[in-house]
Amino acid sequence: MEHVTRPKHRDKELDEVFAEAWDKGWRITRGKRYWKLWCPCESKHLKSVKLTPSDPNYKKNLLHKPASGTCWNGEQE
Numbered sequence: 454m455e456h457v458t459r460p461k462h463r464d465k466e467l468d469e470v471f472a473e474a475w476d477k478g479w480r481i482t483r484g485k486r487y488w489k490l491w492c493p494c495e496s497k498h499l500k501s502v503k504l505t506p507s508d509p510n511y512k513k514n515l516l517h518k519p520a521s522g523t524c525w526n527g528e529q530e
Contacts, residue, residue, distance in 0.1 A: 459475040459481065460483060462502070470515060470516065471490075471502075480493070488504065489501055498524055502515060
């Protein structure tokens with residue numbers, strides 16, 4: 454069985470979000486301009502993360518959507 458390592462974001466705060474998502478079973482993929490976080494539920498919710506965010510509140514705003522959805526909290530829709 455192949456061991457898969459968690460992708461890392463170069464921004465420390467966003468990497469913390471990646472670590473939390475990874476621990477909750479979310480899949481993380483990288484595109485040309487965005488990272489994509491896929492939830493583990495059957496609906497496969499998606500959250501995009503910029504490679505180079507410029508907004509100082511980006512992390513707070515990023516967590517708003519997953520936290521407001523039940524998938525982030527471990528409950529599946």
